[in-house]
Amino acid sequence: MTAGKRPDMVVHSTAPYNAETSRTALAGSALTSVDAFYVRNHGPIPELDTEAWRLRIDGLVDSELELSLADLRSQFAQRESTVTLQCAGNRRSGLIAVRPIPGEAPWGPGATGTARWTGVALRDVLTQAGIQDIASHVELRGADRSEEADPPQRFGASITRHKALSGEVLLAWAMNGEPLPAAHGAPLRVIVPGYIGARSVKWLTAVTARRGPSENFFQARAYRLLPPDAPADAGLAGEGVALGAVGVNSDILVPEDGATVAGGETEVLGYAFAGDDRHIIRVDVSSDGGQTWAQAELLDAATLWSWRRWRVSLHLVPGPAEVVARAWDSAASAQPAGAAELWNPKGYVNNSWARIRLNVCG
Numbered sequence: 001m002t003a004g005k006r007p008d009m010v011v012h013s014t015a016p017y018n019a020e021t022s023r024t025a026l027a028g029s030a031l032t033s034v035d036a037f038y039v040r041n042h043g044p045i046p047e048l049d050t051e052a053w054r055l056r057i058d059g060l061v062d063s064e065l066e067l068s069l070a071d072l073r074s075q076f077a078q079r080e081s082t083v084t085l086q087c088a089g090n091r092r093s094g095l096i097a098v099r100p101i102p103g104e105a106p107w108g109p110g111a112t113g114t115a116r117w118t119g120v121a122l123r124d125v126l127t128q129a130g131i132q133d134i135a136s137h138v139e140l141r142g143a144d145r146s147e148e149a150d151p152p153q154r155f156g157a158s159i160t161r162h163k164a165l166s167g168e169v170l171l172a173w174a175m176n177g178e179p180l181p182a183a184h185g186a187p188l189r190v191i192v193p194g195y196i197g198a199r200s201v202k203w204l205t206a207v208t209a210r211r212g213p214s215e216n217f218f219q220a221r222a223y224r225l226l227p228p229d230a231p232a233d234a235g236l237a238g239e240g241v242a243l244g245a246v247g248v249n250s251d252i253l254v255p256e257d258g259a260t261v262a263g264g265e266t267e268v269l270g271y272a273f274a275g276d277d278r279h280i281i282r283v284d285v286s287s288d289g290g291q292t293w294a295q296a297e298l299l300d301a302a303t304l305w306s307w308r309r310w311r312v313s314l315h316l317v318p319g320p321a322e323v324v325a326r327a328w329d330s331a332a333s334a335q336p337a338g339a340a341e342l343w344n345p346k347g348y349v350n351n352s353w354a355r356i357r358l359n360v361c362g
């Protein structure tokens with residue numbers, strides 16, 4: 001099972017299919033191509049008949065709606081946005097290096113990608129249904145059933161009313177100008193810019209306006225940031241915090257960790273992503289483990305919801321070298337230095353400095 005992906009994907013599991021984009025593919029372009037975009041699934045990809053599929057809008061609304069894809073296309077203004085998706089488990093391998101995290105995949109830097117998404121604004125649909133004032137959260141439910149959940153259930157999430165009505169959350173049917181593929185949620189998925197990928201529900205079938213957050217396993221119990229000494233299933237007790245907006249992050253894509261490179265001027269390339277409604281203002285790169293820093297050139301257009309790739313030329317002298325990078329966002333927040341301080345039982349949101357070791361030959 002390859003879910004239509006290219007052979008250089010780093011596959012973490014085949015049932016369900018979970019795979020990350022290779023560093024080379026991420027480095028290659030501002031928009032991640034559809035056949036290289038990472039896939040994170042908690043259950044089998046559902047087979048949905050687009051003709052029969054309907055989106056239900058219910059809960060605390062004045063009029064419930066049932067919309068086909070044709071209704072969505074014809075009744076609402078089409079919107080397009082370039083958005084970076086980033087899984088909460090992106091760069092977990094850095095946390096696993098600190099202390100094991102049983103049962104969780106060792107995602108590297110490729111559980112992220114940037115695409116141009118086309119669809120309609122969730123706000124416009126909720127406005128047509130007449131979302132009531134007492135609704136403070138909006139639940140999003142997919143068609144896929146996850147056996148990983150306890151008890152097994154369909155994947156779901158929720159976002160606040162404020163985010164849902166911001167106009168920036170899309171219900172998308174196309175990705176980079178192509179029809180949304182099955183692996184990415186066809187016929188319709190949510191795109192919640194600036195938030196962990198888990199809130200961007202795929203195979204969307206229901207949107208429910210509620211008083212409180214969703215009780216779905218993936219909102220109430222998984223994707224929570226727990227204190228380091230909590231058991232991994234502490235979400236049962238409602239411990240920790242449900243993850244939403246992600247923090248500033250970056251990683252190095254070229255050269256590969258452990259590579260042998262020639263001494264002299266060496267080009268280092270990576271990505272940086274600010275999360276939420278912040279943007280990247282600076283990326284610092286060091287070849288002496290963080291004692292001195294050079295500023296990288298930011299590539300790609302500066303758009304609110306997407307990453308910036310970056311590039312810098314470093315002068316490397318023969319011998320072992322540790323290259324590190326840290327990004328800064330528009331709230332003047334920088335990535336923390338060490339993964340050890342960030343370790344948490346489920347291995348989420350590792351935004352510690354990017355680090356690679358190089359063997360520099362003379």
Ligand code: MTE
Pocket residue numbers: 037038039040041042043085086087088141142143144155156183184185196197198199200201202203
């Ligand atoms: N939506 C459904 N229905 N089922 C899922 O398993 N996984 C979530 C989210 N939406 C998921 C889902 C997670 S954890 C992430 S990171 C993103 O989808 C990944 O989106 P992608 O597979 O299109 O890259």
